[in-house]
Amino acid sequence: MNQSDHIQRLKLIAPYKKEVFFALSIMLVTAVAQLALPKLVNYYVDGLAPATLFASFHLYTLLAIIVFSLLSAVRFYLFERLGIKVVSHFRLTIHKTLLHKTASYFDAINIAELASRINADTQMLKDALTTSAAQAIRATTITIGCIIMMFTLSTTLSLVLLFCIPTFIFATKLLSKKIEPLSEREQDALAKTNKIAFDNLNGHTLIKLYSWFGSSQNRYHNTTQSYITCAKRTISAIAVFQAFFNFLIFSSLIIMLILGSHLIKQNTLTIGELASYVLYLGMAFTSLNSLASFWAEWVHTLGATRYLFQLLDNDNDVEPLAQSKRRFIGDIRFRDVSFYYPNKPEKHIFEKLNIQIKQGQTTVISGPSGNGKSTLAKLLLGYYLPTNGEIMIGNHSLNKLSIACFRKTIAYVEQEPIMFSSSIIENLIPEATNTPTPDQMNRVISACKKANAHDFIEQLPDGYFTQICDRGNQLSGGQKQRIAIARAILHEPEVVILDEYTSALDIENQQVIEQAMHNLLVNKTVIIISHKQEHIANADNLILL
Incomplete structure (x- = not known):
């Protein structure tokens, strides 16, 4: 003392x-x-x-x-x-x-x-x-x-x-x-x-x-x-x-x-x-x-x-705020990227990885489990930085100072979307709370219609103001996926990462989700992490890890 x-x-x-x-x-x-x-x-x-x-x-x-x-x-x-x-x-x-x-x-x-x-x-x-x-x-x-x-x-x-x-x-x-x-x-x-x-x-x-x-x-x-x-x-x-x-x-x-x-x-x-x-x-x-x-x-x-x-x-583990409102666009290139998780330095996930993801095209990343597909997504999202090498977005390097700027251009739809224990409207635009403005409400409804989510939300007891409890457990997997897609549409991204987003769904839900995805992915750089042959067959590029 x-x-x-x-x-x-x-x-x-x-x-x-x-x-x-x-x-x-x-x-x-x-x-x-x-x-x-x-x-x-x-x-x-x-x-x-x-x-x-x-x-x-x-x-x-x-x-x-x-x-x-x-x-x-x-x-x-x-x-x-x-x-x-x-x-x-x-x-x-x-x-x-x-x-x-x-x-x-x-x-x-x-x-x-x-x-x-x-x-x-x-x-x-x-x-x-x-x-x-x-x-x-x-x-x-x-x-x-x-x-x-x-x-x-x-x-x-x-x-x-x-x-x-x-x-x-x-x-x-x-x-x-x-x-x-x-x-x-x-x-x-x-x-x-x-x-x-x-x-x-x-x-x-x-x-x-x-x-x-x-x-x-x-x-x-x-x-x-x-x-x-x-x-x-x-x-x-x-x-x-x-x-x-x-x-x-x-x-x-x-x-x-x-x-x-x-x-x-x-x-x-x-x-x-x-x-x-x-x-x-x-x-x-x-x-x-x-x-x-x-x-x-x-x-x-x-x-x-x-x-x-x-x-x-302790400010060693703090991410800085966005330094500008600039949106990073362009091809995504991994240059000699090596990476291991900070708490597991003995296990290298990547060693001098070199790949290119072209702007405006759909790229599927596939390979056996444990080969780093989801880790690659985490690197792109800026959750971690490469141990060595660099990730380029257009002419800009993805580093500690540019992470927040790049996230303005990227959306992520995972297999099990994260849901807050609050209303649906707050899960879509947190700043709206339970009193959204007419403009906010119109944007949300438009996004949910594109994500094929509007109809089931309207049938809930309080519509868009329904409380979905802990992690959204009262919603089905398909419903949570469609809310996640609507959330991504509202973000207006340039890059969309889809991580095994239909692997846990039945055929009927998969078809609804794929239809919703079509509205999200127009003119976007799309990165799909998947083993499914239909995704690989429809992709512009394939990266095997």
């Missing part, structure tokens, strides 16, 4: 300076008001208050309590609202960063684990950075105020307490060194339980088919037990500190009562002043306990969120 870790997290509230200042101002007012309570007790115990129930002093006191209660509610609301804003902005930042990560990055991580960490870790940061931090500032203010007031009541008693402060600071430092690594391991363990749960639920059909219920439950049970073990260690460290702190509080309180009663006998302290002093002492120790709890939570948060901040700091 170093200073930059603290600064990095505190910077998250920088955009909300005015809101922070306003909330802190109210909090300081309530803290100062709370410091008046023990003095009020002193006033009443020593018999200095008016005897009449409806005296103006009592009425003003009641009014002050009402104002204090209202300000406390406002303070809570402001800090909670601030926390929601901060954590939501942080999540948006992480989400934006992840969307621009390369395919290699996603090959190396578990998405379920990542999603779990984004939600759980940022929620922990929200609580520590706003509400808990505000309480810590309030506790600091009250502690300082209590110490000042205690010295004004009795210097003798206050000097005896001074030995507690260095003891408290030492114990807090010891706690922070212990908790940070424990909390990091705890969050890692929690993320792994979510990873296993996602795998089991995502593969529920496979578990049912092979009766893997016992082994799947055991995997989840084992990771859960690992999390429980890590969580117990963190809790144990905090519990030991709490025990020590409670001992410090109550032993100091007893000592103060003993010394205070002795001072009363010597007439150097009144009963009301001792009562007031004990209340200040209790408030001070309660505030110190809050500070210790906050520090434990803060250090816990530092360890838990380190993964997310490292993710934001």
